[in-house]
Amino acid sequence: MVTEREFxxxxxxxxxxxxxxxxxxxxxxxxTTVGSLASLSLRPPMVTIAxxxxxxxxxxxxxxxxxxxxxxxxxQAGLARTFAAPVPDRFAxxxxxxxxxxxxxxEAPGWLVCVPQRLIPGGDHVLLLSLVTRVGGTRAxxxxxxGRRTFGTHSAFTPRPGASITDQxxxxxx
Amino acid sequence: xxxxxxxxxxPSAASSDLLRGARELVPLLSRNAEQTERDRRLPEESVKSLxxxxxxxxxxxxxxxxxxxxxxxxxxxxxxxxxxxxxxxxVVSVCNSVAWVVSLFPERAQDEVFGADPEAKVSGVLTPSxxxxxxxxxxxxxxxxxxxxxxxxxxxxxxxxxVPDSTGQIVDQGxxxxxxxxxxVEDTWHVAGMRGTGSNCVVAQDVFVPEHRVLSVPKAMAxxxxxxxxxxxxxxxxxxxxxxxxxxxxxxxxxxxxALELVKxxxxxxxxxxxxxxxxxxxxxxxxxxxxxAQKIDTxxxxxxxxxxxxxxxAARGQALxxxxxxxxxxxxxxxxxxxxxxxxxxxxAHGAGSFADASPLQRIWRDSGVGARHAIxxxxxxxxxxxxxxxxxxxxxxPLV
Numbered sequence: 001m002v003t004e005r006e007f008x009x010x011x012x013x014x015x016x017x018x019x020x021x022x023x024x025x026x027x028x029x030x031x032t033t034v035g036s037l038a039s040l041s042l043r044p045p046m047v048t049i050a051x052x053x054x055x056x057x058x059x060x061x062x063x064x065x066x067x068x069x070x071x072x073x074x075x076q077a078g079l080a081r082t083f084a085a086p087v088p089d090r091f092a093x094x095x096x097x098x099x100x101x102x103x104x105x106x107e108a109p110g111w112l113v114c115v116p117q118r119l120i121p122g123g124d125h126v127l128l129l130s131l132v133t134r135v136g137g138t139r140a141x142x143x144x145x146x147g148r149r150t151f152g153t154h155s156a157f158t159p160r161p162g163a164s165i166t167d168q169x170x171x172x173x174x
Numbered sequence: 175x176x177x178x179x180x181x182x183x184x185p186s187a188a189s190s191d192l193l194r195g196a197r198e199l200v201p202l203l204s205r206n207a208e209q210t211e212r213d214r215r216l217p218e219e220s221v222k223s224l225x226x227x228x229x230x231x232x233x234x235x236x237x238x239x240x241x242x243x244x245x246x247x248x249x250x251x252x253x254x255x256x257x258x259x260x261x262x263x264x265v266v267s268v269c270n271s272v273a274w275v276v277s278l279f280p281e282r283a284q285d286e287v288f289g290a291d292p293e294a295k296v297s298g299v300l301t302p303s304x305x306x307x308x309x310x311x312x313x314x315x316x317x318x319x320x321x322x323x324x325x326x327x328x329x330x331x332x333x334x335x336x337v338p339d340s341t342g343q344i345v346d347q348g349x350x351x352x353x354x355x356x357x358x359v360e361d362t363w364h365v366a367g368m369r370g371t372g373s374n375c376v377v378a379q380d381v382f383v384p385e386h387r388v389l390s391v392p393k394a395m396a397x398x399x400x401x402x403x404x405x406x407x408x409x410x411x412x413x414x415x416x417x418x419x420x421x422x423x424x425x426x427x428x429x430x431x432x433a434l435e436l437v438k439x440x441x442x443x444x445x446x447x448x449x450x451x452x453x454x455x456x457x458x459x460x461x462x463x464x465x466x467x468a469q470k471i472d473t474x475x476x477x478x479x480x481x482x483x484x485x486x487x488x489a490a491r492g493q494a495l496x497x498x499x500x501x502x503x504x505x506x507x508x509x510x511x512x513x514x515x516x517x518x519x520x521x522x523x524a525h526g527a528g529s530f531a532d533a534s535p536l537q538r539i540w541r542d543s544g545v546g547a548r549h550a551i552x553x554x555x556x557x558x559x560x561x562x563x564x565x566x567x568x569x570x571x572x573x574p575l576v
Binding site for chain 2: 163165166168169171172173
């Protein structure tokens, strides 16, 4: 018998990317922070995300038939917390704009537009097998990572004492 | 003549012989200085005299008949040559520094360069301004390498290139040895000072470089030299510091000394215009300027000698200088050049407007020193930033040249 505590403590050790999934419904933006973004297929490009089966976002996605994925960057832990917290208007605290009719966070370094193909229930969540119809963003910032209940980024992305060989060659060739 | 007697703290028969040999060449180099810059290359007479005095094999390993001199000796000898002519000193010390780099290469490469000709002169540019493909047994390299000092007289060129793996991915920064038949030299060096160094552009098109003639730059900078037969302490010296000290800083010391001697020498016959002083030497203002310049030149020597001794001592012990020690040496070397620049500025002021006459060697010293002092590897502010970061334990690295 696995207790919820055991399971949560174990999963806290699994590092995940941090993304804010968004949808538009009834003329209003909806969005939530997820740690479940994962690559599924290359041809065609597909990802999976899991959403709480009772969430307002899931019903928005079902109705709209599309959703956006804002991949957060290092330094955006505040944004991740905002979209995970029970605040009435999460979008009031974020700079965003509609992109293909989907709410896009201005500073997020990565952006996907997705169309769910299949929705598979799994326990208290629903897994969305989704086709990626657009990839955007500058990916200028290092990715935000969540692990051990803490936001951070891979240590290799923090200011490095040593530079890559191509950086070094560029420094010599300037 | 020298402000600080060279090699006072490291007297050895070999180094004093080399210093004497260099000193004997000063009148000739000085006499040829004007022609050197007019021709924008060392006259054959100068090259021959330098070769005969063994000046191009100061850093060549002993097993090939070289002197394998310490960095300290290399600096002191090059500085003496610069009292005669900055460009000649620069070419000699560049070739010697590159000869030292060759001594880090696999033995087979050393045999090809110095085994065939112990007097071989090698010019060098580490800038990886090239493209390369990995092929069976080595690489095919094409590129243009600017500022190859001494390229007119060199038998080989050391050049930099980005090292690809078999898929074309860049995996290392390399330096390679090319024999003179594999490249051409374009006459591109038209500058205000150090005109005689012929720091031209080496051009190679799709030449094959065997594996044993390639060395990794990052490894060399980290002191990871492959073990060589010579087992020489010299071959363990700090890379960046060695390459900065000998060719770039040593000529400055001699130029500073020459400027001071010249100004002192004229002080008994030159008046101070618009004053009652018939001789500069009688003016307190002039005396203070000379003292200030001399003090700065002394400071430069003290710093350069400390750096050279740090590098030589660590090499002799078989230890790599730690990063803070390497940066202190870089700071010493770059700071020393700044002191010389300031000293020469003061001497020009003390000597007067006549300093800038074409006929005055002082204007050539000023131009040679001024141009040499601006070599990118000496940037004083950048090096101070690096040294300051190291002193404060700030890990951010702003340059690969530590």
